[in-house]
Amino acid sequence: MIDYQWLYALAGAVFVGFAIGSARDETNPRRWGNAAFWSLLVVSFWFGDFLGDIGNGLLVLALVGIAGFHLIGRGSKESGTPKQREQSSQRHGNKLFLPALIIPFTAFVGTLVFNYTPLNALGIIDPKAVTLVLFGCGVLIALVVIYLWLRPPVLAGVDDGSRLTNSIGWAMVLPQMLASLGVIFAAAGVGTTIGAMVSAIIPHGNVFLAVVLYALGMVVFTMIMGNAFAAFPVMAAAIGVPILIHGAGADPAVIGAVGMLAGFCGTLMTPMAANFNIVPAALLELKDQYGVVRVQVATAIPLLICNILILYFAGYLWAH
Amino acid sequence: MTYLPLLGILLVVIGFALRFNPLLVVAVSAIVTGLLGGMPFLKVLATLGHGFNENRYVTVIWIILPVVGLLERYGLQERARAVIADIRGATAGRLLIVYLAVRQILSALGLTTVAGHAQTVRPLVAPMVTAAAEKQQSELDEPTRERVKAMSAATDNVGLFFGEDIFIAIGSILLIQGSMAGFGIELTPIHLSLWAIPTAICAFLIHSARLLWLDRKLGRGR
Numbered sequence: 001m002i003d004y005q006w007l008y009a010l011a012g013a014v015f016v017g018f019a020i021g022s023a024r025d026e027t028n029p030r031r032w033g034n035a036a037f038w039s040l041l042v043v044s045f046w047f048g049d050f051l052g053d054i055g056n057g058l059l060v061l062a063l064v065g066i067a068g069f070h071l072i073g074r075g076s077k078e079s080g081t082p083k084q085r086e087q088s089s090q091r092h093g094n095k096l097f098l099p100a101l102i103i104p105f106t107a108f109v110g111t112l113v114f115n116y117t118p119l120n121a122l123g124i125i126d127p128k129a130v131t132l133v134l135f136g137c138g139v140l141i142a143l144v145v146i147y148l149w150l151r152p153p154v155l156a157g158v159d160d161g162s163r164l165t166n167s168i169g170w171a172m173v174l175p176q177m178l179a180s181l182g183v184i185f186a187a188a189g190v191g192t193t194i195g196a197m198v199s200a201i202i203p204h205g206n207v208f209l210a211v212v213l214y215a216l217g218m219v220v221f222t223m224i225m226g227n228a229f230a231a232f233p234v235m236a237a238a239i240g241v242p243i244l245i246h247g248a249g250a251d252p253a254v255i256g257a258v259g260m261l262a263g264f265c266g267t268l269m270t271p272m273a274a275n276f277n278i279v280p281a282a283l284l285e286l287k288d289q290y291g292v293v294r295v296q297v298a299t300a301i302p303l304l305i306c307n308i309l310i311l312y313f314a315g316y317l318w319a320h
Numbered sequence: 321m322t323y324l325p326l327l328g329i330l331l332v333v334i335g336f337a338l339r340f341n342p343l344l345v346v347a348v349s350a351i352v353t354g355l356l357g358g359m360p361f362l363k364v365l366a367t368l369g370h371g372f373n374e375n376r377y378v379t380v381i382w383i384i385l386p387v388v389g390l391l392e393r394y395g396l397q398e399r400a401r402a403v404i405a406d407i408r409g410a411t412a413g414r415l416l417i418v419y420l421a422v423r424q425i426l427s428a429l430g431l432t433t434v435a436g437h438a439q440t441v442r443p444l445v446a447p448m449v450t451a452a453a454e455k456q457q458s459e460l461d462e463p464t465r466e467r468v469k470a471m472s473a474a475t476d477n478v479g480l481f482f483g484e485d486i487f488i489a490i491g492s493i494l495l496i497q498g499s500m501a502g503f504g505i506e507l508t509p510i511h512l513s514l515w516a517i518p519t520a521i522c523a524f525l526i527h528s529a530r531l532l533w534l535d536r537k538l539g540r541g542r
Binding site: 004007008010011014017018041044045048049051052053054055056057058059060061063064067068070079080084085086087088089090092093094096097099100103104107108111129131132134135136139142143146150152156157158159160161163164165168170171172173174175176177178179180181182183184185187188189190193194224228229232233236237241245252253254256257258259260261264267268271272274275276277278279280281283284286287288289291292294295296298299302303306307310314 | 322323325326328329332336339340341342343344346347349350353354356357358359362364365366367368369370371372373374375376377378379380381382383384385386387388389390391392393394395396397398399402403430431432433434435437438439440441442443444446466467469470471472473474476477478480481482485491492493495496497499500502503505507511512513514515516518519522523526527530
């Protein structure tokens with residue numbers, strides 16, 4: 001069965017390319033730091049299951065050491081001159097979009113085929129990994145098409161891939177690091193402590209105020225943890241279930257669904273949701289690493305108010 | 321119960337505010353939180369390592385970068401700009417409203433990975449929207465250019481977050497159902513996903529209004 005292990009083997013191979021490409025980039029004064037950083041991720045992808053928990057912990061410390069003490073940098077090498085790119089763009093025309101569309105297309109068709117044909121029952125792909133496996137297939141097909149059609153130099157993929165990789169830099173592993181921080185927070189009982197604090201300040205009898213606190217609690221806790229998934233069970237246990245659903249007789253479907261969406265408003269406003277907010281700032285080469293968060297606040301706050309009103313009117317008043 | 325582990329959260333907030341390297345901030349906070357929570361150092365290290373290893377799938381997505389990089393070598397971004405230059409009436413705001421709608425609908429159908437910051441925003445959306453903004457304002461200053469690019473990423477996020485919960489088999493819906501079942505409340509996924517629709521509509525209206533406002537500030541298209 002094709003599962004995550006296959007993807008990790010593939011990802012390890014790609015990161016070998018990133019390490020080689022980084023080492024080849026002489027315009028980067030800290031190229032060996034970059035090469036070491038990506039090599040550690042190769043070790044993680046290929047041998048992570050054999051290192052043991054402490055071994056993996058040391059690997060994490062090494063990654064943090066390299067990034068935290070500024071041992072990785074960025075090169076200034078571009079692939080081709082602006083003029084070459086302009087000419088190539090004119091020569092190939094809109095056909096250039098086709099390889100870029102292979103990846104979404106593979107995901108789209110693959111999802112349909114997997115869900116609506118007996119392929120699902122054959123057990124070729126692990127259902128948990130199916131989205132990423134299709135994504136990986138799309139990437140491989142796109143690479144083959146590009147090499148056959150455009151015939152770039154052999155190492156161009158390595159150089160161009162690591163050019164982008166190094167423009168993102170350490171931010172690339174931040175989401176994974178935050179996920180492990182979540183594991184520690186859970187083990188140290190942070191969630192239950194916050195839940196207990198919120199239940200202690202909740203006013204009894206005023207349903208609207210309880211709704212507001214429930215939504216704000218989702219937002220604040222989501223901003224701290226970086227995702228609403230960690231916040232939901234805590235806030236549901238502290239306010240949603242005992243006070244709104246059991247106490248006030250609110251509709252559980254609304255309290256559940258819209259409570260989670262109130263949390264998503266928090267996701268828009270926190271650097272802790274790194275893969276949505278910090279990584280794209282690096283990927284788009286913004287000067288301000290919080291640039292994406294900043295423009296999202298003005299959408300998140302009005303939307304939070306809408307969510308509070310939906311929770312109150314549809315969840316509570318309408319349910320009576 | 322002890323409130324001491326909450327100091328770890330404070331460390332994260334301070335570290336991010338002072339703009340230390342986020343990787344360092346997160347690691348220090350993880351270790352401090354674990355120690356204050358009464359875990360011995362080796363246990364903290366093991367928990368951190370275990371969590372990192374179990375979450376490797378999060379980082380797999382970057383295997384897309386060689387594809388994007390190679391296409392950029394052959395002028396993908398230039399092509400995206402050229403296409404927009406040819407469309408009359410294309411403005412940054414209108415383009416992003418269309419992208420928002422498409423992203424919400426695709427996410428609502430469960431197709432969350434067909435678009436994204438690496439897949440679509442960097443190679444296609446951001447260059448197109450910047451090109452449209454350049455048509456609206458011939459000398460686009462640096463803060464405005466940054467803002468337009470940031471808006472492209474923000475629009476992707478809004479479309480994803482407030483579309484995906486309409487799909488019944490998405491993680492968050494299953495999590496809500498699972499948590500509620502833990503309290504003895506039985507819900508069906510379809511019931512939950514229906515209640516994601518009002519917020520999805522609000523998100524579209526609010527963010528579109530902001531995009532139209534962006535257009536007003538950029539000026540009329542030529």
